[in-house]
Amino acid sequence: MTAIEGTFLVTNADDASATLRNVADSQVLTLSGNPGIEAGEVVEGTVEPEPPMEVTYTLTEVAERRTIPVETVDLAPTAQTTEIAADQAPGELTTVERAGEGEVHVLTVPDDETAEAAADVVEDEATLSRAARLGVDRVEVRTTDGVVSVRYLPD
Structure with missing residues (x-):
């Protein structure tokens, strides 16, 4: 080898x-x-x-x-994220490339499962692995009822 x-x-x-x-x-x-x-x-x-x-x-x-810090922030998802989520059924995921580095994942979930879904994303090793693969410096999770936005961001 x-x-x-x-x-x-x-x-x-x-x-x-x-x-x-x-x-x-x-x-x-x-x-x-x-x-x-x-x-x-x-x-x-x-x-x-x-x-x-x-x-x-x-x-x-x-x-x-x-x-690479992965954390939930007290900010609402962006307007673009909210528009994408409006066209998705619960359980769907859309990946959007960011201008420059990174990407954004828009996940729709039942309203009463938003906090749990966000916590799962923060704790999931796959989130950290994807961040490392993308070469980003931090991961920011934003939520509103029924929407989890995962932002893979440069510093």
């Missing part, structure tokens, strides 16, 4: 090891040791398989380490 260079989400970390997920292809890689990374961090770098079995990896190069 050869070295893998990419962007990785640290999904689990303890004193003895760490688990990474490549955000490009979702490949899960177990590190045989923990070089000081923490769960929830995004690491851009290189991992190499350890001989002879090549089932565990070593993080051999770190180009960047960062965290």
Whole structure:
């Protein structure tokens, strides 16, 4: 096997090891040791398989380490988001590219499930993985009755 260079989400970390997920292809890689990374961090770098079995990896190069905040903000969804949501049935999702970097996801849900849906988005590892894949710096979740807007934003 050869070295893998990419962007990785640290999904689990303890004193003895760490688990990474490549955000490009979702490949899960177990590190045989923990070089000081923490769960929830995004690491851009290189991992190499350890001989002879090549089932565990070593993080051999770190180009960047960062965290991407994912939080609910006390702002209403934008007018564009509200217009998109008006044309959607509950349970539907629309993805809109932002001018410049990032994207916006518009999710419609039953009115009484809005807060729970927003909390699920904030806690979902997939939200953080997508943010890392998009190369954004933060994720902002906005809500109004029946609408959850997930904004993947540059700094």
